[in-house]
Amino acid sequence: VVVVGGGYGGTIAAKYIRMMDKSIEVVLIERNDHFVSCPFSNLYIGGLIPDLMHPDHQVRQARANHGIKVVQAEVTGSTRRPSWSRPPRATIRYDRLVVSPGIDFRLEEIKGYDAAAGDHAARMEGRPADRAAAQAAGSHEAGGTVVMSIPLAPFRCPPGPYERASMIAMYLKQHKPKSKIVMLDANPDIVSKKGLFLKGWKKHYEGIIDYRAAKKVTEVDAGKKTVLIEGLEDVRATWSTSSRRSAPA
Numbered sequence: 001v002v003v004v005g006g007g008y009g010g011t012i013a014a015k016y017i018r019m020m021d022k023s024i025e026v027v028l029i030e031r032n033d034h035f036v037s038c039p040f041s042n043l044y045i046g047g048l049i050p051d052l053m054h055p056d057h058q059v060r061q062a063r064a065n066h067g068i069k070v071v072q073a074e075v076t077g078s079t080r081r082p083s084w085s086r087p088p089r090a091t092i093r094y095d096r097l098v099v100s101p102g103i104d105f106r107l108e109e110i111k112g113y114d115a116a117a118g119d120h121a122a123r124m125e126g127r128p129a130d131r132a133a134a135q136a137a138g139s140h141e142a143g144g145t146v147v148m149s150i151p152l153a154p155f156r157c158p159p160g161p162y163e164r165a166s167m168i169a170m171y172l173k174q175h176k177p178k179s180k181i182v183m184l185d186a187n188p189d190i191v192s193k194k195g196l197f198l199k200g201w202k203k204h205y206e207g208i209i210d211y212r213a214a215k216k217v218t219e220v221d222a223g224k225k226t227v228l229i230e231g232l233e234d235v236r237a238t239w240s241t242s243s244r245r246s247a248p249a
């Protein structure tokens with residue numbers, strides 16, 4: 001069995017196939033040399049854990065314990081019949097194929113976003129760069145504003161953006177008390193665990209989290225550090241972030 005994608009989906013599929021029948025050879029193909037856990041990345045971005053090595057180590061261990069063969073490579077296509085290819089391309093033959101590549105960002109949904117990303121805008125994937133960016137939000141002068149855009153549901157993790165905002169607010173409260181985070185949510189209301197988030201924000205982040213429903217960001221101007229809502233309303237940021245929308249990888 002060949003499994004494409006070594007996230008939670010692919011790794012767990014590979015593990016259970018091996019648990020059910022040890023005679024089946026399972027080859028897992030993953031393009032990255034490390035595993036990123038989305039849930040743990042919240043703690044990482046908030047600075048509550050020093051790095052993401054713990055989940056990475058656990059996943060490596062699980063793969064090794066179950067005799068899963070791991071190939072680090074990018075899968076570019078699949079056919080029902082094996083075909084010939086030349087180095088650096090290679091063909092791996094399968095009897096059964098599991099495709100678990102996850103989802104990716106839809107960068108095209110926010111005009112100008114590419115130009116802003118990497119400078120003072122981040123995608124919040126949970127990479128070291130994202131934590132650095134989240135913390136950079138607090139390194140602006142006191143009173144700086146972080147803007148977060150939340151796309152229309154469905155997206156990867158319904159509570160995800162609200163969890164991320166809470167992490168950033170916690171950081172701002174500790175390190176830049178006069179800064180705030182403006183959440184521009186394309187949805188008519190908080191998508192998940194509304195009562196829980198509102199209670200937590202009131203208790204811990206009053207005046208730091210400014211949540212605005214039904215505000216779809218359509219454009220970002222990296223030069224002016226503003227985002228545009230539906231082509232009508234400008235919101236100024238010292239830093240901005242965007243959450244992941246469901247899309248094929």
Ligand SMILES: Cc1cc2nc3c(=O)[nH]c(=O)nc-3n(C[C@H](O)[C@H](O)[C@H](O)COP(=O)(O)OP(=O)(O)OC[C@H]3O[C@@H](n4cnc5c(N)ncnc54)[C@H](O)[C@@H]3O)c2cc1C
Binds near residue numbers: 004011156
């Ligand atoms: C902030 C946040 C918090 C979350 N919290 C929770 C939680 O508490 N509980 C919970 O159950 N879920 C949570 N989720 C959701 C959960 O993390 C995802 O549902 C899960 O990670 C999806 O796993 P996946 O394997 O489908 O995709 P991914 O984790 O995206 O894995 C896909 C893998 O495939 C690889 N890949 C893609 N294309 C190729 C290719 N062509 N060749 C080779 N490799 C490729 C990628 O590199 C990647 O490693 C959270 C998500 C977020 C964003």
